[in-house]
Amino acid sequence: MFFTYLGRELRRRARQASIIAIGLALGIGLVITVTALSSGVKNAQGEVLHSLYGQDTDITVTKAPTFGSFSAGGSTRFRFGGTGSGTRPKAGTKVTIDNLTSTGLSSLSAADVTSAAKLTNVAAAAGGLTLTDTKDSITIPSSTSGGGGFGGGGGGGGFGNFHPPTTMTVDGVDVSGNAAALGPLSSAKLASGRTLAASDSNSDVVLLDSNYATSNKLKVGSTVTIAKTSFKVVGLVSQAASSNPPDAFIPLARAQALGTASGKSLKGDVNTIYVAANSAQNITGVSKELSALLPKTTVTNQNDLAKQLTGSVASASSLANNLGKWLAIAVLAAAFLLASLLTTAAVSRRVREFGTLKALGWNSRRVVGQVVGEAITIGIIGGAVGVGLGFLGSALVGHFSSSLTASLGSDTGSATPGGARFFGGGGGGFPGGGGGGFPGGGSGVNRFRSALANNSPTIHVHLTPTISGGAIAAAVVLAIAGGLIAGGFGGWRAARLRPAAALARVE
């Protein structure tokens, strides 16, 4: 009888029921579309951000260089010989320089990586080195202004035939265990050959960026010289250009053995720690713990970088989270109110009917149950149509939206005080020599921080709204809630009816 009565009643007031259902459908459809849009924007942001520091990395730790830690200053000095004041080579001698150096970031120890990995809520931690391999060959000129060092680039002490050195950015990556899933290599896609394995830890093997390989006519099997050491190319990877990717990846142990920072060996050191939290909810907490553990470092997480995103992806995010969210809430609230008013009005028109039922022995609970059942049925119909509208809305947004753009701002926890800057490379050397420096060495700064500079590239991502199972479940809950609210108002009205008063009403 319940369903028979319910179905007949809804058929009788089909127009009113349709209005209520459409109102609920619009509200729910808008909620789903906005949720899908937010999800799509988040995915777009994630695509941008993950390309910078790796798929599974949530937090990075770096350390700004201390003032004076580099030999860069107003001038550079070229020194010869092991003691730094060695004998100048003969005029006409061709000198080849190939240095692997860390610039722009101070070193952190392997012990720091281990300590970070042991923190609560840390799933994994890995160290990495962001280095620059600088190559140049110069011919010693015939004239000299005396022994010792020369002012770089100045007056009669200048070098003939000066040309800028060639640089190659090299990342030393930890390929052992869980660490292999962290860092920029994790978001690179293998294009040919193979990736680095744990067994390569002490091998002279290299992965090249496929664009770099193409530009330099290199392929799998080729040989590349890094810090005067021959590395065999075992694979090529493709990386998002937006992430300012390194040209090459070598095993961390080899990078530590060959690299230097301010003339000192990098053995046992890293200059970036990549950390993965065990859940998204713990990222902020882990960031705080890392800051406490390593107080003089810069800890940056996804949320910090997300705040710096500019461009239409940021606008879309703002639109979805602010205007979109509140618009959806307003429409849904209006739909609930409309449903409640119309349901209460329908109950008022059925006063005599409900009074008769009560006279026949129907208790208030049965009468209210009938009213609530009708309202929930309308809600479910509205919800189903709303889900359909949500899918349609999301599809339309995805189809008609142009690609989003994203850039990163310059002012965000950069490891280099005051923003990313180029420092003179350290640790250069002439044959037999120790210190020395080059003006304007290649960018050894942390990659994503270099992307934070004002001249960071604009990244294009496509917006793909995503409807999750959770959103559909939420729609069902909203539909039932809408029905319950409307039915509650109507049911309350019906429950208060006294049979005698109801039967006395003239319709």
Added chain:
Amino acid sequence: MYKLTNVKKDYQKGRGVVHALQGVDLTIDDGEWLAIQGPTGHGKSTLLQMLGGLDRPTSGSIQFGDPVSGGDLAQLRETQVTKVRAESIGFIFQTFNLIPTLTAQENVEVALVPLRVPAAERRQRAAAALADLGLADRARHLPSELSGGQQQRVAIARALVKEPKVLLADEPTGNLDEGTRDEIIGLLEKMWRDHHLTLVLVTHDSTVARRAQRLGIMKNGKLSIKQDTRSQAASAPGAGLQAGSLG
């Protein structure tokens, strides 16, 4: 079946109070047919509502049933009064009060729903009740597809399908033409006799009222008994009125 003691009912109307019932004392025996007559607005329907538990008196008691299994309708909780109505009291209204979206059969079944009668039994009893009243071929029709007399017969079937002890009829022929009125009253009389009901019928029609065993007059909220034929042969119907055909 009923014992009313000094029952009063007051209504607030604007700034004033309306004394709908002013101390009614009444005893209704099992199986009795009592008609209540009187001008409009003098408390007939209010008295019927008290008997049916549709409203509570301002003061007084309404003993229903025997002292052991019955109770004072004025004191029982709402759920208990609802249960009494569901099990023991059948109603017939002037305007039929059928549910417009349900068929004749479904309207009769509605009375059995509170008694938690299984669906199959409900259908069977409703069909039988309609057949008793000559409406077997109208079972699937909506109220809008039935004549006034047919609708009232459906309402009578609905009132009787649960085999009540009491049948309360509030102006059952008020909306019917003369011919149909006679038919319905004849039918009610037959049902009263066949089912051994206690029948309380409110009417302003003297022709109808005279057919009852006892006639009470409501005036200004007070009841006085005008006619009492219970000691006479109860099977004789009123003069000039025959139970109409059921077609």
